[in-house]
Amino acid sequence: MFESGFKNVNINLTSANSRRTFSCGDIVTGTLSFDLTKETKITSITMALSGNVDVHWSSGSGGKKRHRRHFSAKINLFLLKSGLLLENSLGGGPTKLPPGTHVYPFTCHIPHGDFPSTFHGVHGKIQYLLTVSIDRPWHFAKSFETELNFLERINNKPELWAPLSGSNSMYVCCLCWASGPVELTATLERKAFMRGEIVKVICEINNASSRTVTPKARLKERQTYYTHGRHNRNSGTRNLVTQNGEAIKANSSDVHKELLLTIPTNTHLTISNCPILEVDYMIEVVVDVRGSSEVIVRCPIIIYDYNIYNQIPQQP
Structure with a gap:
């Protein structure tokens, strides 16, 4: 299991304002932290910042699935990727981390664009996610994510x-x-x-x-x-x-x-x-x-x- 040896995995974001909101053009900073109870090999730790829209609903009569029609649509607003810890290219193998607490700071820049505000509704959502993936040899990669509260900048008309x-x-x-x-x-x-x-x-x-x-x-x-x-x-x-x-x-x-x-x-x-x-x-x-x-x-x-x-x- 991935959790073997890992404890207290946290993504901590810092914001320029007290309400912890973000908008286009903002710089997102924070840290990834976790505790290891034993020496652990890590292939890579990568980070992705994404904006996505997802809608879905169904219509029709009756309780049987064949009587209903399903509708859906998705949009990727942006996707940015970076590495916090990459495989040692010189040594040709994974990185060995000792027991204890490990902290990795990160910085990413939300691109400029006309992006809608965060939204969670009845039939759809607009989400801005920061996802951290930890990859170990002979294990499936494990991902951890946190959502950004994104606010659109309105035009001063x-x-x-x-x-x-x-x-x-x-x-x-x-x-x-x-x-x-x-x-x-x-x-x-x-x-x-x-x-x-x-x-x-x-x-x-x-x-x-x-x-x-x-x-x-x-x-x-x-x-x-x-x-x-x-x-x-x-x-x-x-x-x-x-x-x-x-x-x-x-x-x-x-x-x-x-x-x-x-x-x-x-x-x-x-x-x-x-x-x-x-x-x-x-x-x-x-x-x-x-x-x-x-x-x-x-x-x-x-x-x-x-x-x-x-x-x-x-x-x-």
């Missing part, structure tokens, strides 16, 4: 920080006659928000109908998975948080309401730069008309990370 607004209206029918319209204008202070941030939704409502209406706002997440070429897809939407406002009486005009939505701290980041996996968000502002349909204004937003935003130069 002016439209992300500009106010976002939309309007909609609906006439309410009551038996054989129609009352006045219900009009909604919803405004957000900007399009980009951080996890844990409170979003202020400003609602301007004209209720010329004969019914009571109630404003509400909800944050919705959509995860979409694709096969290569996007010939097949699987998409699902869920409500993350909802905030209800106070009811507005019939025949009320120029009503100003503010609804506060807190983005959950465990929300995924927006992913829009991956060909087989997307995560997007929308704040749906609704005026619920008693006994009738809803008036809806949809505002697409993005969710980003605080540390990454701080590294982006601000517009003058």
Whole structure:
């Protein structure tokens, strides 16, 4: 067994920030450490840093496998390899390591590129892995891995920080006659928000109908998975948080309401730069008309990370 003679195998990463996150262009440093209880021959110790996307889902009816179709796709974003300990080319054989603690420092550079953030979803994942493989004579190589929390650097586009607004209206029918319209204008202070941030939704409502209406706002997440070429897809939407406002009486005009939505701290980041996996968000502002349909204004937003935003130069 590989474990014979080996104890306490650890990969320890160091990060430039307290949250232990990484982004493109960052230098990853750390150590591989392990204890040996006896003299051991090592052929090589190699390290690989990789970024990978993997999606998979199935569809169809019935419990039997032949009634279901399976879909999957994979992408390798990058793969970097290096050696921490290589076979002694001069001596022509493996390296003999004595009993005790052995520590091997390593340094690698995450390449520059438009890479999506780390993600673990229902039907897929985006992973950045540092894998160390230890190879011994007459043994299968044993691999140990640790995952990097990778965050995409967002582009500092002016439209992300500009106010976002939309309007909609609906006439309410009551038996054989129609009352006045219900009009909604919803405004957000900007399009980009951080996890844990409170979003202020400003609602301007004209209720010329004969019914009571109630404003509400909800944050919705959509995860979409694709096969290569996007010939097949699987998409699902869920409500993350909802905030209800106070009811507005019939025949009320120029009503100003503010609804506060807190983005959950465990929300995924927006992913829009991956060909087989997307995560997007929308704040749906609704005026619920008693006994009738809803008036809806949809505002697409993005969710980003605080540390990454701080590294982006601000517009003058």
